[in-house]
Amino acid sequence: ADRRAAERLAEALARATDDPFAAPAVAVAPHAEVVVIGDFLEDPAAIAERLAGFAGQGARVHALRIVDPGEAVPPWTGNVEFRDPETDERFAGRRAEALREGWSARFAAHGAELARLAARHGWSLVTHTTDRPAAEALLALHAGLGGARHGPRPHAGGRR
Template sequence: MSLSPVDLRARAEAASGHLPGLILSAERLASMVAPGAHGLRRAGPGEDFWQYRPASEGDTARSIDWRRSARSDVQFVRDREAQTAQAAGIWLSRDAGMDFTGGPDRPTKAERGRLLALALGMLMLRGGEKVALLGQPPRAGRLQAERLAEGLVTRADDTDPAAALRPQMRVVVISDFLSDPAWVQTLLARAAGLGSMGVLLQILDPDEATFPYAGAVEFRAPGGGPRHDSRDAEGLRNAYLQRLADRRDWLSAQARQAGWQFGGHVTNAPASEVLGWLWQALGQGAR
């Protein structure tokens, strides 16, 4: 269903009221996972001083710090810290099914996805990376975290992740992956051609992960789709769980073949656990 400009503006204004809470929660979560996150620590082109080291063969006279060398019998070179900002793109599915929650005591999949996306973006920004929602220009700096937050709660479109890929970009794709997964193959094939690496993260509600239903249950597709009345929901459990396991295995195999990683998260589990996994999967934790 397409919305008028007035409807879109009203939705954006309502969503923006959640921005302060989202930013604060993401900051707290990021601090729990990697309180000392920093940039890449090695010698290379950059502006910040890193260390002195004894001069070696190949160092030019221009590279020697003569003031420091005058205090000893050894010539020293002033190394600078490498600053190699990389571009990262985060994509969060906007499918109607992402708004599902099986109970008022836990967030929707979309809410948990927004929190994880923003917290991960903050961690990468702290490390000097350039980050954006996929399809937007990656930037560095504190202000970019606010742009990420605003985009996560107000954007009404669902950018095609494959079309938004850029060469050598690191990508995080967050979805429940419960709809037709053909787009995943398209995404990974294009990523391979562009040299882009990344992570697929599947977020599920506990009810979707365990199928706790029994007796007479009416199942309704998200967004006003078809309905299914079952008088014996428990009898559907084994078949459903097998299909879910098959989908996970398929996603894991597709990611592995492309050199990506696949992980899963259930919304009643601590967000810090999966954020820590994402941080490590992207190679940030080792820096």
């Protein structure tokens, strides 16, 4: 193991931009294992394009998608106001439960597209919901990392 890896990682994080999927600031060694953790709510095609930068350097990409159950099936009822924390743009919704079905369908389609892209590009993808123990996600991620050394990749995509 590289003794300066942690130091280089800290330096790269210090130089990071607001874009969580910006091209890697540090070169990734061929055959490296790259773990990317996030909610992956951005456009799936943009995510795939950016993660391809790691794979293009010869690394295996492992994505751990963290989802709150309220994102998949929102608990909204009654009148609710949505606010974009970055722009402060607001949207007032009446009968928010009427929005739930469309939201849930789009959220599921987004996850399915991420899984399709992961399978197509050979990445492992684990989706973890925050109502489950974190150990489950870590074990699934560990299994994907072990697959690089001990056999085929785990099934890429979907919930584990």
